[in-house]
Amino acid sequence: MPCWSCPRAVSAAEPETASGRPVTALDGVGERVASRLKALGIERELDLLFHLPLRYEDRTRITPLNRVRNGVTVQVEGQVVHQEIRFGRRRMLLATLADDSGQIILRFFRFYPSQQRLLKEGQYLRCFGEARFGPEGFELIHPQCQAFQPDRPLELPESLTPVYPTTQGLGQATLQRLVGDTVARLERAELSLEDPLAGTLGGPSLASALITVHGPAASDDLNALIEGDHPAVQRLALEELTAHHLALARLNRARARQRAPKLVDERRLVPALLAQLPFEPTGAQDRVMAEIAQDLARTRPMRRLVQGDVGSGKTVVAAAALVTAASSGRQAAIVAPTEILAEQHYQNLKPWLDALGLESVWLAGKVKGKARQAALEALKTSADIAIGTHALFQDAVAFRDLGLVIVDEQHRFGVHQRLALAAKGQRGQRLPHQLVMTATPIPRTLAMTAYAGLDISVIDELPPGRKPVTTVAASQQRREQVVERLRHALGQGRQAYWVCPLIEESEVLEAEAAETRSKELARVLPEFRVGLIHGRMKPVEKQAIMAEFSAGEIDLLVATTVIEVGVDVPNASVMIIENAERLGLSQLHQLRGRVGRGSDQASCVLLYKPPLGPMAEARLGVMRETTDGFLIAEKDLELRGPGEVLGTRQTGMLRFRVADLARDAELIEQVADVAAGLDAEAGETLIQRWIGAAEQFVDV
Template sequence: MTWRWTRSRTSRAERAAGRNVASKPSNEAPRPIAELHGVGPAIAAKFKALGLVDEIDLLFHRPLRYEDRTRITPIGRLRPSTTTLVQGRVTHQEVRFGRRKSLLVVLADDSGQVVLRFFNFYPSQQRQFAVGNAMRCFGEVRFGPEGYEMAHPQCQVIREGFDPPLPDHLTPVYPTTAGLGQAKLAERILETVDRALNGSLALPDPLGNVQGLGTLADALAAIHRPAATANLDALIDGYDPAVQRLALEELLAHHLALARLNRARAKQHADSLIDNTGLVDRLLAEFPFTPTGAQTRVIGEIAADLSGTRPMRRLLQGDVGSGKTLVAAAAVAQAIGAGAQAAIIAPTEILAEQHRENFSRWFDPLGIEAVWLAGKVKGKARQEALEKLAAGAPLAIGTHALFQEGVEFDRLRLVVVDEQHRFGVGQRLALAAKGAEDTGRGQSRIPHQLVMTATPIPRTLAMTAYAGLEVSVIDELPPGRKPVTTALIRDDRRGELVERIRAQLAAGHQAYWVCPLIEESDLLEAEAAETTWEALKAQLPDFDVGLVHGRMKARDKQAVMARFKAGEIHLLVATTVIEVGVDVPNAGLMIIENAERLGLSQLHQLRGRVGRGSEQAACVLMFKPPLGELAKARLEVMRETTDGFRIAERDLELRGPGEVLGTRQTGMLRFRIADLARDADRVEQVPELARSLKRADVDVLIQRWIGDSEQFADV
């Protein structure tokens, strides 16, 4: 922590806070941060790294915590573990030489004295602490070798005859980034807040004192300049009326943007895909089992969408092992039966290969060959694939390579995206654009879209992040599937697990051993997959132990996975690369080490790799004690239930929507104030509130909270 000092003049932010807010307003539009006083290109880039581009962003940048600098505490009343403002005179200073060079300054008032300790200082700074100088210092009090002391406090020299005024509100401390000091960030934010409060900055307030939560100005003042008596826990945790007021407005803006997108879809057209060839029935007849009731219901919902001319945008949710792929195959068959092309895209080559294998097994007997396109497809093979797609080959399966430049389709009318939250917004738009056409009648023709996820989406999240999509849920597992039993075991019982695996393999079954890292790391206390692989090979010499991880070449990974699926590899040591897309019914045991490092959704996905046959399967979560509260809560949830939707709800509560969905990849789901777990009740209130707004109010709210990212709201 660096030491800094300031002279006795007050900062711009403090002067802004104290000046007359009744000055004549200019009602200016919000300015880009790069145009603000004292912000050059380099500093503007630091602001942008925080997601702060203009003055509106500054207003909604919430403090992490607050400091009380509204009163000076007599030095004689200091207590350890408190953060306090003191004022006194320097009575002594010296430089100590020992294990670390340090500057010690004694500051005293009429009630006592405190030691100020600095480990990083310059001679020019040292001179500011000349004996006799008056100082005002803010820092955390602790008990040290010299008595009460403050390490690296923030200090201000007080000129003779001038006693700078104290702020009349708590001092906010904001999230920042390397290269952007707290002082500069706070100064820009508080200046902008002052402009908003005195009318210099145009900030319409369509909602006013909505639901008794106060006005927009009230909320900004309470968040950035709370009174010394404010309930800080409520402010920080987001339950204060000021935070709730902003959260409600943000949720409303999100709802309005999605409603606008839905209206815009009236100008979009999709081809009606009616299977006149009976291909869907022929496909379903190929399966040696009857689809579950849930699968049959969802197939019907999707079939109705594809038969219409309104572009389908449907989210297919289903827990691991529920049979989403079969449902997707029926949709693909309907599109192909209507003479159209369909494309299936997956985020990893392992998952894409799994789809290629399944769809080839199902569609080859029907005379339909899948065109395969992934990053590893090069040269002549790639050129042949491109030519087939351009000529109208009915089925394409691959990775992100499908929407790269140079890939052209003849009549792409259905896009199926698996594990869609793993794709960036721009990628999903690019694939949909491959089948887009201008009809010339003021309408655009776009493909139907089916997006699938094995990560159950909590209802609150679905109402916001996916409010523009119809949702189908496969809420029934195939008959004969037994819930996976889950146990928690400390890592010092590793030997017992090896013996359990030995018994499992000797009985003719297979197993997984999952490690979160690929190689040894000094920073993370986790066993590396390579190290574990070597150890298990030595401990289980009678069995074939394989290894797969993300740094292997794609062909090597595929070769290992093929051998495991064929039963040639008995125990597979892997990183989380096997999280999705691996279907080996004979694998009945999974060990996940360092399970406390993984999120609930990831643990649930991994556990879903076992229990895919009729035998009872087990998952062992191995952890390194002691466990933190969050890690303990996650592991307990995994032990208590295999219900993916219950797990998803708890995941939302524990981690928040940005983590559950992948904030960077959800486009518009960058909530600055709202928290979908905390503000679920507000989500329910939004639709009625939206109906009361005028068109101009809608424009204001969407631009304020969403801006240019509106186009990404539901991709």
């Protein structure tokens, strides 16, 4: 076991430690850059060394223009032979770049006078971007461009160029320079890093691994580096996994000292709740409700994750927990990430709660004036249950005696928000019980590690009579046939969704694509009412559109992926997903889950743009073959890996920068032995290096 009190000897004459120098001491880092770096968790040189690349770009060669291929990221050089500003649905800047072998179009949808000057005729440019085959041949959309003179050619790097996670206002070039300078100092031995795992399993040193990962040489096995099999990546993964193991052990010791109110259904309200339902709960629901009731009856705070596929009945499970808290004389709160989902919870839960004589309060951003004051007063005094959005986290909200917090779709909330709500029920060492729910199935082995510190319940059974959604894939070339099928379904009184997913990672372009499609469909389907909803609308606008759709006043709803989670309209039985090949399996499954909630046979059409790549073809094949969310999650893990399956928004669980829970299974088996060989100071070094202040959030 670790010796948590053994001191470690430190050499009196060693180079400056990387953690001792703040970033503000670095060249070119003023207050503005420092604040942007802090948003990424970078405050000292040590943080720069462990801000690891997301991916690499190959800028080591120039591709002749006649060898450019569709969908391939390339670096090209040439001379601008033509420039124009073209006016259509929107203004765009086009420039034609030519070399001895051919030409390519540089297309900019958003541009500035400085870009027009950079792309002037006669200018020599080096450009980097993804090549696409457009209406006028191959083109680069918003490429990175650098001017040069033909008698002074630009040098080519000898290694791959790392691409780092960044934030608004902090350019990739700045990050690359700062990290590169720090790595260079490490290479020159001007910095010293503590290396608690030196020599472990015969791997490279920590410094050597970092130098390799930040700037792989041409002689390195780049495929192994990208796939994570390279010894440098494995060395970092082992240290990161060890840090998480140590943090979890410390967290569990701290949790053992915490207390929570014992919540028992003293008034027998749960049986009365279930008696109201027009159906019998499934065996899976009964099992999960029993697991939660057992947790709530203890004086140790519950920390439980409930996974349930779309339509599996998580709302009933949540209602039983809420009612148990109220039956004990305590308050409970359930919070959802959007007003649409929160109000849906309120509408579903309120009739059940009213019948039990329980007072429920609805609080969201749109609740204003006297209604808001009345809600706040009720929470301080008489209310049993609060239902709402992030508005419940606000400082002005105070509870009489909060004993249970339920967070729906928990990964969509920030860590500090969830902590703020839990803190509202804190009384000294006593904390409220916490239940988090997700409709995104996660493979069990992955969930056990990623949500370390949480007990896991799975609702793995759908209500009887639920018909599986029929799923087909269709090329964009068959769009007219799809529209005719849609016309037939709408003519039978059914409702439908037409989803336009993210285009070029831009909410603006996504909204424009949805607006264009809604106008087109309204034109070709004039006999039906077409609505539109997207992420750039104000919450009150989105709420109004969804209310009209729920009431049957809109036949066809054109939407972005804003409708991915929680929207429940039983009469909607057709789902058409455009550009389906761009989406991951979990997101496709979530979108498909918006239909099939009524008695009609539902269908989902996956529209794709050929030709399909191998991974896209595999994803669409899985969607056609099964509607089992947990099987889909396993397939998603196989195809994309755990980082993509869990998603970058899942802040607040154990997230890994280097380690891959599927790839590094052998390392995970060795972590406990490695951790046992470390003393207290070494363990603290690893925790601060890889987790830092986020340690307190790992099971929130």
